[in-house]
Amino acid sequence: MKYWLLGLIILFLSWLTVSPQVLAAPPSPETPPVSIYIFHSNGCPHCADLLAWLRGHYQEFNPQPTFYLLEVSNHPQNLRLFAGVGELTDQPDGGVPFIVVGNQYLIGYQTGVTGLDLQQMVSSCVSNHCPSPLDNIIATASASLTDLFDQPIAPPAISVVATASAIVDTDSSPIPDLHQSTTLPSVLHLPIFGTINPSLLSLPLLTVVLGLLDGFNPCAMWVLLFLISLLLGMTDRKRMWLLGFTFIGTSALIYLLFLTAWLNFFLYIGWIPIVRIIIGAVALISGYLHLNKWRQHQTGCEVVPDEKRHQIFGRLQAITQNHNLVLALIGIALLAISVNIVELVCSAGLPAIFTNTLSLSHLSWWRYAFYLALYLLMFMLDDLLVFIIAIKTLEVTGISAKYTHWANLVGGIVIALLGLALIFRPDLVMGG
Amino acid sequence: MKVIKIGARWCSGCLVMKPRWVQIETELPWLHTVYLDFDDDAAEVKKLGIVADRLPVFIFYDDNGQEVNRLVGEVGKEDLISLINQIHYKNS
Numbered sequence: 347m348k349y350w351l352l353g354l355i356i357l358f359l360s361w362l363t364v365s366p367q368v369l370a371a372p373p374s375p376e377t378p379p380v381s382i383y384i385f386h387s388n389g390c391p392h393c394a395d396l397l398a399w400l401r402g403h404y405q406e407f408n409p410q411p412t413f414y415l416l417e418v419s420n421h422p423q424n425l426r427l428f429a430g431v432g433e434l435t436d437q438p439d440g441g442v443p444f445i446v447v448g449n450q451y452l453i454g455y456q457t458g459v460t461g462l463d464l465q466q467m468v469s470s471c472v473s474n475h476c477p478s479p480l481d482n483i484i485a486t487a488s489a490s491l492t493d494l495f496d497q498p499i500a501p502p503a504i505s506v507v508a509t510a511s512a513i514v515d516t517d518s519s520p521i522p523d524l525h526q527s528t529t530l531p532s533v534l535h536l537p538i539f540g541t542i543n544p545s546l547l548s549l550p551l552l553t554v555v556l557g558l559l560d561g562f563n564p565c566a567m568w569v570l571l572f573l574i575s576l577l578l579g580m581t582d583r584k585r586m587w588l589l590g591f592t593f594i595g596t597s598a599l600i601y602l603l604f605l606t607a608w609l610n611f612f613l614y615i616g617w618i619p620i621v622r623i624i625i626g627a628v629a630l631i632s633g634y635l636h637l638n639k640w641r642q643h644q645t646g647c648e649v650v651p652d653e654k655r656h657q658i659f660g661r662l663q664a665i666t667q668n669h670n671l672v673l674a675l676i677g678i679a680l681l682a683i684s685v686n687i688v689e690l691v692c693s694a695g696l697p698a699i700f701t702n703t704l705s706l707s708h709l710s711w712w713r714y715a716f717y718l719a720l721y722l723l724m725f726m727l728d729d730l731l732v733f734i735i736a737i738k739t740l741e742v743t744g745i746s747a748k749y750t751h752w753a754n755l756v757g758g759i760v761i762a763l764l765g766l767a768l769i770f771r772p773d774l775v776m777g778g
Numbered sequence: 779m780k781v782i783k784i785g786a787r788w789c790s791g792c793l794v795m796k797p798r799w800v801q802i803e804t805e806l807p808w809l810h811t812v813y814l815d816f817d818d819d820a821a822e823v824k825k826l827g828i829v830a831d832r833l834p835v836f837i838f839y840d841d842n843g844q845e846v847n848r849l850v851g852e853v854g855k856e857d858l859i860s861l862i863n864q865i866h867y868k869n870s
Contacts (some may be wrong), residue, residue, distance in 0.1 A: 564790035564791070565789070565790055565791070567790060568788035568789065568790075569788070571787060571788045571789070571790060571793070572787055572788040575787040575788075644832065644851065645791060645832075645850075645851030645852040645853075646789075646791045646832040646833055646834060646850055646851030646852060647789040647790055647791050647792070647832060647833055648831060648832055649786075649816070649831055649832065649833060650788070655788075655817070659817070742787075742793055743793055743794075744789075744790035744791060744792065744793030744794040744796075745790055745794070746791075746794045746852060747790070747791055747794075747851070747852050748852070
């Protein structure tokens with residue numbers, strides 16, 4: 347009785363938060379209710395195709411399910427719910443549209459295929475009674491959202507395009523597992539890698555390419571090279587490693603903070619189409635500049651202005667000659683901070699392009715952390731290699747500009763294509 | 779024949795060129811080369827009229843001490859040997 351009353355209250359409250367557009371056939375008491383949860387994103391063409399298909403065909407479903415449309419790019423609470431579903435289904439990179447029917451799910455939309463799959467899944471759900479883990483979450487909105495997630499979240503922004511049987515079971519029975527539909531149109535099953543969404547395959551590659559391109563500038567490592575030349579004059583190997591790694595580690599930390607700030611910025615406002623278009627334009631300009639550098643094929647390093655060079659050299663010499671190791675380490679860390687903060691202004695383009703693309707992929711936090719770490723590793727790779735080789739061999743080696751030359755070509759093309767995708771085909775980078 | 783090489787400790791391209799020059803100097807023992815550091819030998823570098831915005835710079839002199847060529851940036855070993863031989867045999 348208590349649960350029944352609670353269910354009615356929650357149902358009433360749910361009605362206050364939803365915007366039902368169509369009410370189709372009356373509920374049938376003989377058939378169990380089926381809910382279809384669709385996570386979608388504004389600007390994702392596959393999502394638009396799916397929704398257009400649904401609007402034209404929802405009446406063909408028998409029995410008629412309740413459709414819940416959960417937009418993720420405009421509603422942080424829906425995005426968090428989606429992240430939770432991603433964890434539950436072991437599809438943290440699931441991409442949109444992501445459709446949950448009972449205890450099965452589909453990713454993507456394929457004309458002529460997904461619709462039939464959905465109808466089959468609904469029929470199967472009716473025959474076998476397949477409550478969805480999302481039923482309780484959606485129905486109880488804010489009250490039960492802590493059941494699956496670590497922290498309470500606001501009620502999802504739900505819009506229902508059609509509802510026939512909106513009776514929601516609010517009992518607290520164990521949450522069944524979600525199983526992937528056997529007729530997935532948009533994912534690949536690979537022997538070693540498992541289930542993979544092809545639209546997201548490019549993200550690791552993109553991270554590696556952009557990270558390498560951003561960091562691979564042998565001439566930009568002039569401070570490190572000067573530091574190495576000073577370190578090589580020392581006899582204490584331990585001190586050499588400590589000072590060098592403190593400089594590189596602090597530089598990496600500053601850059602990580604910078605990347606994290608960009609990512610958070612885009613996670614909050616990146617869903618606004620104009621932001622994506624601006625970043626797309628930045629990518630196009632950046633791609634052009636890289637291709638122009640490749641065309642000019644200038645080798646050698648630009649001479650850093652005398653005043654700046656002498657100032658940093660003076661500080662480096664004072665730090666490395668300091669007998670107190672702790673003070674020397676603090677000094678080198680502060681120097682790394684000051685040098686890198688100045689450089690950040692000059693290299694805002696690629697991190698912004700990368701983090702904006704990343705934010706559009708709707709990943710779980712640890713996936714974001716993984717991609718940021720991967721980008722950072724690629725960014726610091728040349729510095730690490732040069733430093734480790736120098737200390738091991740006691741001889742400083744440079745990296746040839748010919749690699750930069752070809753990196754400019756490959757990177758310029760990739761960035762320009764990314765810019766075009768961000769402007770004209772955001773679905774290609776949104777995992778949709 | 780003489781070549782003046784101008785580089786710096788902080789210039790990656792200059793470090794790349796170092797082993798190439800060591801090989802060339804071994805293969806062409808008659809070649810006279812001088813290295814000037816952009817910071818440590820700033821006065822001499824200025825005297826040479828180097829207003830370079832890029833490093834390294836290589837200045838080639840013939841047997842009469844006349845400057846005949848200047849190259850900026852990374853240059854392949856074979857290209858350098860070819861240029862040096864060209865200058866050397868033109869004079870002899």
